[in-house]
Amino acid sequence: MTRQETQGTEQQATAAASASSTGSSSTGSAPTRKTGPAASARRPLVLLIGGIALVVGLAILPLLAIDIPGVLPGPTYTPGTLQLLAYAMLIAALALSYRMMFGLAGLLSFGHALFFAAGAYGLGMALEYFAPVEWPSELIFLGSILVTLVFGVVLAATVGSLALRVTGISFAMVTLAFAQAGSVLIRRNPGGATGGDEGLSLDITNVPDALVGVLNTRNLYWLALGVLVFVYLVVLWVERSRAGHVAEATRENELRVRVIGIRPYQVKFLIFIVASTLAAIAGMGYLLLQSGASPRVATADFTLTILVIVVLGGVGYRWGAIVGGIVYTLLDQRLTALAGSDFIAGLPAVLRVPLSEPLFILGTLFILVVLFLPGGIAGIPQRIRSGRKRHPAESEEAADA
Amino acid sequence: MSTVLLLVITGLGLGALYFLVASGLSLIYGLMGVLNFAHGSFLTIAAFIGWEVGRRVSDGTWWGLLISALVGMIVGAVVAAATEYFLIRRLYERHIEQALITVGLGLATVALFEGIWGTDPIYTAKPEWLSQTTEILGAKIPNDRFLLIACAALVLVGIVLFLQRTRYGLIIRAGVENRSMVTALGIDVRRSFTIVFAIGGAAAGLGGVLASVYYGYVSAHLGSVLLIFAFIVTVIGGLGSLTGAAIASVLVAVLQQFANYYWGAGDFVVVIALAAVLLIRPRGLMGKVA
Amino acid sequence: MSEPILVIEGLNGRIAGQQVVEDVSFEVPASGVTALLGRNGVGKTSTIKSILGLIDRSGSVRLGGARIDRLPTHRIVQHGVGYVPEDREIFGSLSVAENLRLAERDQRPRRELIERLFPDIHARRAQRAGTLSGGQQQMVSLARALVNENRLLLVDEPTKGLAPKIVDEVAVALAEAAATVPILLVEQNLHVIRKLADRVVVLSGGRVVFTGSASDLLDDDARIQRYLGVHDAADDAPAAAPNDDAPAAAHPAAPMASIAESTEEPR
Amino acid sequence: MTDHAVLTLEHIGLRIGGARILQDVSLQVPAGEMLGVIGPNGAGKTTLFNVISGVIRPTEGTVHLDGRDVTAEPIHRRAAAGLGRTFQTSSLFPALTVLENVRLTAQAHAGHATSVFHTPRRSDAATATASAALAEVGLADRADTVASGLAHGQKRKLEIAMLIAMDPKVILLDEPMAGVGSGDVPAITEVIRGLHRGGRTVLMVEHHMEVVLGLVDRVAVMHHGELLAVDTPEAVMANPTVQSAYLGESV
Amino acid sequence: DADSSDAGAPVSVSMITSQTGPLAAYGEAYTKGFEAGLDYATDGTGTVDGRELDIEWLDDQGNPDTAVSLAKDVIGQGTQIIAGTVVSGIAVALAEQAAQNKILYISGPAATDAITGVNEYTFRSGRQTFQDVATAGTFIGDPAGKKVVVFAQDTAFGQGNLAGVQAVLGGQGATVEGVLVAEDATEFTPFAQQLLAASPDLVFVAWAGASSGAMWTALSQQGVFDAVPVVTGLGDVATYGAYGDASADISFLNHYFGGAAGTDAEAAMTEYLEAEGAVPDLFSPDGFVAAQMIVQAVREGGDTVDGMIGALEGYTFDSVKGEITVRADDHAMIQPMYQAKLVQDGADWVPELIDTIDAETVAPPVAG
Ligand SMILES: Nc1ncnc2c1ncn2[C@@H]1O[C@H](COP(=O)(O)OP(=O)(O)OP(=O)(O)O)[C@@H](O)[C@H]1O
Ligand SMILES: Nc1ncnc2c1ncn2[C@@H]1O[C@H](COP(=O)(O)OP(=O)(O)OP(=O)(O)O)[C@@H](O)[C@H]1O
Ligand SMILES: [Mg+2]
């Protein structure tokens, strides 16, 4: 009767198993979002309330004075902290959009940064281009946003329709190629439009005053929170829809999707456009927050960073991308502080040299997460619940060692 | 005329360098399905240690260069094998995670090299002959290009022979497809994979030392510069096809030379070539039919 | 009779943390064919894989008296175990000849035997194995195990997907092999079992539920029906409700609840 | 049974490299027929199914489905037009649950399969169709299992459930019994008969002769890429070439 | 709010520069120069008229995003002065923050012309591209009728140099052509041919980054030096080895190298640096000047940003390179520049002064 007794955990175990056994297919840690039928009735409500509470909590943060030494640079109402948190949330929004493409649809793109950059540079250039126009500045601001959005969609459609003609690594490389072209273009500074390697600075003539200056950082914080919530809702909506399910199925077995009469291309195209447009929206937020854009956000390295963030957070979980974005940004910031600290300076060279390189620590941490936490940070609760200490592959290794 | 010849031969030299990096990349990808983002780091560490040893033995001489090359190959092989043994192996056939590990490793090691050797390039000396030129039909060709071309050709032939003539080649090709079944035929497949990594690492190591000759410096970013082109070449050539990578290396490099010279847009042209090749022939020039 | 070649005691196997082989114990005699039977999903394949160390396992497995349950797979195979996996698992990108060459462990592999048994695949030596038809692939898979001199063969559903004529040929090949090497055979085709098997072990729900001589099982319709769910004529299954009730109706008195459980019985 | 041919193959030929895989295969399958396809391993049966379903384009000849030339149409278009198939080795969505596997097909059949404006629910019609299909093949209790965790035989059943949910007009079954335990053969046979009884046209490649003979109206025999004969089961069984090339001594 | 602070309160200064990242070495030289300058300007007290300078050093990692976050953080905490950075892109971003938040910003060694005159809150402590270019022009005497080819990378830096040459030498009657090379290019031999084919009177090379070694080798192998004088900017100590065989053939314009100036301030700086185990380098004066400017702003500025701006505009002072003036119109730093050459010293190459170019001769045109 052991079989019956194990039924409860079987579902989780098999779900987890599938995550590993499909490793050789398109995604490593495939989503393990299966919930039991009984639990699913109550959970949406709990999640909804929890989600709203979280958003409200984040929204009133600038009005509070919470200080987490070592994590935040100062109390939560200070501009420095709000800036950092806003930046983290925009990166989280970007990561979320990337997760939809990579985690859900299995589209491993190396060019996601292109769309983020398109949002940032697009809005920056639109604002500059509109600058002398005699319209009211609110209208110019909104008009620029709209123009950038349209630009993002068109760019996504163009790149998507070409890149999606191939799959797998080839897809990754075509997207990389486009992103590289974009990056080169931005660095070349055609007609002085992008500022080249010096970056683009925001022309604030037509930007609402409420979004300019350190004193208004909390408005920018709310803007970033808004972007994150918006991206989350869109991603949630798409993932829950039939299109989302087909995308997941396509990731698993594309031929089979065709054989049941669905054209996978449509769904992949849709996901690509939505994810890319969301990235562009996050990019616009970034331009406003930073009062400028640097060519760094168009590079392949930046896409790799997003990939790292998504995996760090947990590919299988939507909120993993958010957690990853926030943890990564905070770590990046704090490790820099650590690297410059007297404590590190006092260590012997063997320890000092590596520890004073923030990227070394981040890279190492990332490796450890991939090796020992296959579900990422968001997967930790699941691992504790299912009580599995080891990944099946590890035990397999152990078995033949 | 002499300009065209110059462009072609220097293109070949650059292509040779691309190939030295791409060969290991292609080998590792083709046989193990691992897209190795740490390959640039194998190259860099080999270049650094090769240089450190070479200059202590005899700086700027053939003898010193030979020592550097040998040390570089050994370092590349050892580091790559260690990477496989300690990191890649644990992730049993989960290719995406394996690639991610190498991404992390690439990030971490570049930072580490910066910590050890600093952020500035370190300029290196080379044997006198290599800094001279040979005149062919009016074009003054830098001599080190010939060295690069010769080494790349040797590496190509060597690896192809290894894969075709040895039982290891067979095991490796089978292991890519179904590792547990190879084990079930009584073969210790893990050792073969370590060997693949070591060979790829050795090629990268040689590439690293030669790259430092070509560029005239070593720096923490030596590998990253070449890696992206190596990726492109690998993909254009057809993932896993060594001869494809060789052909693509030459085509891309020569194309790049001409485009850079005449339109100042070499990198654009390479990118467009990549997109075009993949859209017309998704498997690349010489890719195997799935 | 001499010592059994394979002795399994208390073997447990897990896949992804789930126990699929439970406390299985049986022996494979040093000669002849032992059939491992049971309905879909009872753990036959998993048992074979546990023996080979292809899945996480515990318990005692002895090959010719020596413990092999701690060895890695390739070492077990090197001790003289041939394996024909369930899904053929030939190397699709390699040629047929390369597939065979890879399998050769012996100094003098039995190439003539292979040529004689499977002239068709011999003729297709240079073809990429992935483009072979299903049946041809199955032959390559078998050939890989037969090319070496083994002490034991583990053969998992070798006739699956084969044309009737080839089924016969495979059966003949196996019978021929069985003359020199003991075989542990998983097989669904009762004709083949009847022809080849000397002893049978029946699994259900990951456990051994019957061991005995082949005739003990095969000559007893009630047992066949109970353990394998097979009844006399294939065609007289209830036509009206070909759903979940069918197998239950076929053996209403089956005492082993686990049989029904392990297949398609809901609730 | 009507005489209207729902599937027509005309002079289908296929060459890959130098090899001739299919040669001048012409076949008319009337609506509602159950046609068995037999032949030695490597005869080209699976390849023929691939040509019909669009996985491979033939180098010669045409495929007509329901009177329409579909030779150049992509796979999904043919499927949408009512052509369903299974694969010789199970082809599923391994990380999705059993229910989701089937529900996807039900959705594809119902239309709006890729809509962003529809969200699948436990209560919707597609789910109901899917659950019913699972019950029919006896997988209802595994609905929430992830498909990769099924044993071989269960995967075969899942494939058939997907077909049921898709409700195709023409069905191609590639060795549905391969690997199915003898005990379950009758049940699956019944499921297939049920599929057919709904008026659907079924083509089935199968090596289990009892199953073939018990189910089909006609049998097509393939050999070396050619169609040797299409005839009643009795006539085919009596054919000496079939006897020697395919059946051997066993029957 | 700045007015309310009493006169004895410490002044908060935030120094943002690269401690890690690609330009960390420049950041290091700047930092050390700053410390020397502070020591010099405050006579070793570190205080200005008894007021403490509360100086915080922050690492921008060479990343503009990090720099902006840091700037916002310190501005939020009430810093009064921001200074630093060696990266042009960061300087541009910080200048923007300074303007938005009405804070004094003194840019570091970043050479971009864009900083000069960008807004009233932004100053610079180093030279700008224009001054480099003008110095290069001093090598050909009267530019009228001469042909100058600018050999540069196709980046903002290279484009800026080309624009500078066009404005300065083109304005004086020279024909200016650009040979711009894609930034990722690694093979320069054909471009060397292109330079020769143009047969110019002067080649001005504006190059940054690691590929310069290969570039110089190519020029020397193809015989460019035999055919035409080549001018370029002499970089920091680490790059002296980069010119290889070409070292002796290149004419260098120079912002600064150790020993170029021979002023008292230079002696003080060298002494301070050597005590710290460092050597004077290209960007040491920039840090030194920044410290002097901050001290001036605090001393004369009356604790308001407008006061500090007023204190700096038109400020003329003696520094490492001699007399320097902050031009009131656009905050350009009017300072002398140098001509230099490299000479072999054992296995190493060391710079040697050829001439000092008067500050006014190389003063950039007023920006804006
Ligand atoms: N990868 C897997 N993950 C989770 N469970 C699995 C996996 N593979 C097999 N199982 C489970 O293990 C049990 C035993 O499977 P096994 O393949 O050993 O059965 P079998 O007797 O060989 O069946 P068949 O006759 O269908 O081949 C089944 O219930 C199956 O659901
Ligand atoms: N790409 C290819 N190159 C060469 N031969 C091929 C290729 N693809 C298929 N074949 C050959 O075509 C023949 C038909 O294969 P197919 O899979 O259709 O056979 P089948 O009738 O389904 O056999 P089985 O009953 O064993 O499944 C086989 O002999 C196979 O080896
Ligand atoms: Mg099995």
Ligand SMILES: [Mg+2]
């Ligand atoms: Mg077939």
